[in-house]
Amino acid sequence: MPQQNSTIPGLAVALRISVMRLARRLRAQRSDTSLSLTQLAALAALDRRGQMTPTELAQHEKVQPPSMTRVIAALEERGLVRRTPHPTDRRQQLVELTTDGRRLLAADRRRREAWLSLRLRELTPQERETLRQASLILDRLSQS
Amino acid sequence: MPQQNSTIPGLAVALRISVMRLARRLRAQRSDTSLSLTQLAALAALDRRGQMTPTELAQHEKVQPPSMTRVIAALEERGLVRRTPHPTDRRQQLVELTTDGRRLLAADRRRREAWLSLRLRELTPQERETLRQASLILDRLSQS
DNA sequence: CTGGGTCATTACTTTTGCTAACGATATCAG
């Protein structure tokens, strides 16, 4: 350890390395459903936040609207999302998950979580409790 | 919250989301030295593990050798890495960081940690202690 | 000393994102 863990910069170093490494491991566990990462992310966003317009989805995923057009087209072609007209504005559309989309997303999530659940089972209950609390703190860190 | 946080799968869901989100935030903090993420990752790998051959580096970063050839060429052009002949096998090369490469990497790391340190300062000492312990547990999770 | 395997590279293709421009629709000033 180059820096002491008891200082704030020391904690920042350690936490950054730990979080980035675990994130890499988790990412590597993703099932290759031949969906690109962006496609998967769009699907997940629709699942979490419900139906959205293409532009909203693009902003949420930090992608330009034309790129999202292609993502949506690909997802629609595979029957994972559905477009419906906007109730009051005929320029806009609403994109939402289909049952198939929800199913694929659940399967993918299950596979990624399987690896992590297995690892978590090897910990002591106290260690899991620490992670539970840490998870809440990490969320607050990300939001600020 | 779709799942309870008190079960192991529930913890797996929560932890995965927390870790991935914080990792995205940390990644976004990277200084835009106009190096691609892959280039930066290769540089970091050389820093962590010392000199490597292009093929080793490609395997480590999960890209194909031709892609790594290009990454190395770009880094070499900027004077961040240096190639040296392999001592016993003339087919191979060894790639290592230059002083400039090490310096750029350190600057980038500092910038990312500055953001994190700032956030950590807003926490209570108890919360920081929780994160300290969690960091060690996360490391063990990644290694297994 | 030779034939098969390995390493890095080159050439080409695919994927994925961007900007610019456009048609359809909405909204606002007057």
Added chain:
DNA sequence: CTGATATCGTTAGCAAAAGTAATGACCCAG
């Protein structure tokens, strides 16, 4: 009410980055 302006999604064209196939130099077992 109407002409100007803005917004939404899309198309077209381009650039970056990664992948596959093929190649030349080199190593090594027999």
